[in-house]
Amino acid sequence: MAARVAAARPRPARPAPARAGRGRRARRLPAVRTAVIAAAAYLIAAIFLLPYLEMLVTALRPQRELLDRDYLPHHWAWSNLTGMWGSGFGVTSSLRVSLEVAGGATILVTLVALPAAYYTARHRFRGRWAFLILVLATQMLQPTALIVGIYQEFLSFHLIDTVWALVLVNAGFNMAFAIWIMNAYFSSIPAEIEEAAMVDGSGRMGVLLRVTLPLAAPGLVTALIFTFIAAWNEFIAALTLTTSNSAIPLTVRLDSFIGQYTVDWQHLFGASLVATIPVVILFALIERRVVGGLTAGSIR
Amino acid sequence: MRHRLEPLAWLGPAVALIAVVVLWPIVALVRTSMQNITPIGVTIGSAGVANFTKLLHDPNLPGILVRTVIWVVAVVAITMVLSLGLAQLFNQRFPGRRVTRWALIAPWAASVMMTALIFRWMLQPDNGAINIFLHQIGLLRQFNSNQSSWLGRPDSAFAWMIGVAVFVSLPFTTYTLLAGLQVIPGELSEAARIDGASWWRGYRSITLPLLRPAFVVAAVINLMNVFNSFPIIWEMTRGGPGYQTNTTTVFMYNLKESFIGEAAAMSIVNFLLIIVIVLAYLRVSNWGRAGAA
Secondary structure (H helix, E strand, C coil), X not given: CHHHHHCCCCCCCCCCCXXXXXXXXXXXXHHHHHHHHHHHHHHXXXXXXXXXXXXXXXXXXXXHHCCCCCCCCCCCCCCHHHHCCCCCCCHHHXXXXXXXXXXXXXXXXXXXXXXXXXXXXXXXXXXXXXXXXXXXXXXXXXXXXXXXXXXXXXXHCCCCCCHXXXXXXXXXXXXXXXXXXXXXXXXXXXXXXXXXXXXXXXCHHHHHHHHXXXXXXXXXXXXXXXXXXXXXXXXXXXXXXXXXXXXXXXXXXXXXXXXXXXXXXXXXXXXXXXXXXXHHHHHHHHHHHHHHXXXXXXXX | CCCCCHXXXXXXXXXXXXXXXXXXXXXXXXXXXXXXXXXXXXXXXXXXXXXHHHHHCCCCHHHHHHXXXXXXXXXXXXXXXXXXXXXXXXXXCCCCHHHHHHHHHHHHHCXXXXXXXXXXXXXXXXXXXXXXXHHHCCCCCCCCCXXXXXHHCHHHHHXXXXXXXXXXXXXXXXXXXXXXXXXXXXXXXXHHHHCCCCHHHHHHHHHHHHHHHHHHHHHHHHHHHHHCCCHHHHHHCCXXXXXXXXXXXXXXXXXXXXXXXXXXXXXXXXXXXXXXXXXXXXXXXXXXXXXXX
16 A cells, blocks of 8 residues: 555645654654644643533532623632532432432343353354344444333333333443443453363352453443443433432433523532533543444444 | 253343343334324324324424434534544644543533533523623624524524534544554554655545544444434423424424324334434444354
8 A cells, every 4th residue: 555655646735734744854843743733632622621611610600690791700609519419409319319220220231241241252152143233233222212112111011200210221221332342351361261260170150250250350340330321321211211309310300400490500510510520530441441342343 | 061042041131131121112112103192191092004194294394304314414424524633633642642532531421411401501692601702702792682592593503502412422433533543553654654645645545544444333323323312402402492403303202292102103213214224334334244253
């Protein structure tokens, strides 16, 4: 391919501004180039963070300054952060529901995805391909398109307004990610390691727990965190399947703020902040491996 | 010697979960689309294809379909073009790269409905931060005016929501393209440069073709997310004024409130469109050739 490029016509006379490192003349350029690139990257990073900074600023804005035309409030109302937990807003109970849903979905995904990922990584068997394509299909489908069907189903199961309905839905639609990423880790562990441990007298389960799982731990942790975040942020299924005050998670609670006559924006964004900061930090921990899990279905 | 049913023990729980959460709802969806259900949830009887005919004769449907196409095409196209640039930028070496990449994660990790809410707040006609900024640079003449209530007019509301959808899509597509860039050997573009090829020439003839698989995967997954996107429009306009900022997904949800049969019919149409996208995805990905895998 390089040969083809070499045969190409000489480059155009006017160099692009962001270009550097051409020939001897451009010796001094790398420093300038790096500075320009870094400046552009910092600017873009700032733009990506701005809405969340606004979230923080509004969370700390005193009620009487909500209508001011200023970027920053004149007084910082730290008391908002305690006031928003008041019983009138329901943030506390919704936070508990969100934790139960996200935690429950994470546990359920682990229980069903772990054996499936391990078995498909270790064995070739009839139906393996069909199973994997079924898993991929669940990853491509989202609750949104099926929400009317999901609602009717859980209505007939009498599971409307329960944590269980949301645990099941979130686990089902996030299982694929967990299977892909753990399958990749299990596949990368040579079967000989397990066989050697078995020769040493450990049972199959013992080997799985003491040898294989620790080696696959990064994949497992990625799957756990990813599922937790996805379930934590899920909106449309929660909006459809839960309505009563005691059963709605945080996303639906914040949505219910909007319809009210006066919106308590400072409390709304205080709660948003509480919901956002932990998941951004968790996400940063698995950042390098997430793309793999989301796209692995296509490079199988 | 392994028993023939052994796979069932290992895969059974996963299959059961898929059956409950995906397959059963599909059946329920099809049934509902052919039933006559009153707004308070009483099933009167079979409706045949009446829900579908009612949907097809809905005067709002043509506009909603056109808007859905605009929504999907605009968001995916803008996202992919911008993320090509972003991936190129964040693939360079510079001090603080890791920290700036973390900043890029925020809209990905945060709940989309909360991101949409903060944009709604920043677009408040009277004192939203975006309006304050537009006023300072002279683009906004007056607060609390027709101009400053961006979400009150369907066209400007839709444009802003496309912007928010691009904003929350960029991290995933950029990261996927970054992963694609990292497997392209640096020597290739190095060689091209030594041979005197311009940066753009090298990018077009070497980087872009090698980036194609990552690009296709990112675009199709993004397409799926954007088509199914609900929280942005729901939080910023609820699909209003009237039905003028509904996409088929939001319209389905709005119908669900009172006409669940018609909502199911809309879902079936959406579902079929998604199947088409999935099949296209399987074709362009390795699955198309992996029948024996």
